[in-house]
Amino acid sequence: PDLLDQLLRATSEAGTRSLSILQNTGTLLQNTITLVGISAILITYSIWLPVVLLVGTVPALAVVVRHNRLYHAWWEETTEKRRWERYFDLALTSAYSAPEIRTLRLSPLLRERHDTLRRELRERRLGLLRRQTIAQFFAGFVGLIVTAATMVWMGARAMRGAATIGDLALFYQAFSQGQGLMRSLLSGAGQLYADALFMEHLFSLLALRPDITSPDKPQMLTGVSGGDSRARRVESRNVVFEGVTFTYPSADQSALSDFDLEIPAGKTVAVVGPNGVGKSTLIKLLCRLYDPQQGRVLIDGQDIRSLGVDALRDELSVMFQFPVQWFATARENIIYGDLDAAHDDERIRAAADAAGATTVVERLAKGYDTLLSKQFKGGTELSGGQWQRIALARAFYRDAPIVVLDEPTSFMDSWEEARWLERFRALVRERTALIVTHRFSTAMHADLIYVMDEGKVVESGSHEALVALDGFYASSWKQQQAPQPPPPTDSDKRPRE
């Protein structure tokens, strides 16, 4: 939440404030020059007159500075509220939430929450503006009194014959103009100060550095030639998790604790376990989306933190549990898997075939050139299961020695699953594969199965060995072999993440 607050603060005012700084600087310069000229005229009447000008407009400066500080403090304090407001706005208008909003009639509730926030924000903002207006009125009043006083003084001089009627007219002109200029000069300066307050948020955001970085002198894995990790001769890699303990930032329980796992080179390994035991987390650690607090992740014996971040990710082809549904053509959705490679249609088709996505694409109006989004003209929308196949094709398109799939079969029925697994075995050939799943019917085909519970591996071995062990795996296996509930249909939609 703190980071998102920081992001909103940096982006919401930076555009107008930076422009305002430019404008104010220009006006400030212009006003200063004119003011010097007017002061030259006034000084001929009395050396003190420019000082009187300044004193008469200082309250206006105080109002600008004070009000902007109050506004800035309010703005900073209400950042999270404004994010909530944005959230409700988006929730009410996005296609993603539309079905539930309609069927559950959530609209009144969400609108009420949105409006309550708006009302609260608006009332406090109006309160600030009211106070500012009153203060400005008094500041203007002080200016008026100062003008009146100097005019009385000048009138008295005219009575004594020390000044002519012409002098009086010139003086009045010069003084009131000078006052206007001085006021805009000082409030311009106050505005500059305020703009700087807001711009600081942009600079503090720009000063953030990523937590995950490449080492100064990255190590290279065997078979990777030169600096180009894609020109590689190795087909598979060995992956080891060694005593890994990891807690998500600001979480109070660790997702993985003293976790050990080995994926031998060229083998297909399955990780099974109930929801929330840390299966997806171990994939995030392998990709270095996070670094563990303790322990190491090794590829071919090298700590992944000693490799370049990009070089590490070039070794991996990952399909996450909730893959992105890119608003792009079917072809692009697949080649995003490997943008650096030369794209030939044959490779794209092979990847789609392996993922069972060919039938999906064939049914599209423009085949591979169909835009996969209904939110832009000429696009079309896919079902959740169809999207999953496209995502799988993207993962297969990437030619990496380690293939990682998070719940790849969750959208398939058991018959389809068996067929797909057969093809998958042929496809990965010598590559190292990690399949994360909660389905034992998927896991049973792996060379090696790890059973996870609460951030730890509790059992491991081949399917036969685990069934013979008669432990957690065996009992869960028997349960899942019992008559199954109807499989999820093709149209079940996965959330966009």
Ligand code: ADP
């Ligand atoms: P699964 O085995 O179902 O894939 P995960 O690895 O996604 O489970 O999650 C493991 C635990 O970590 C869960 O208790 C979950 O609540 C927590 N968790 C997952 N992602 C995050 C996150 N981004 N921040 C904090 N906690 C998380």
Ligand code: MG
């Ligand atoms: Mg998961």
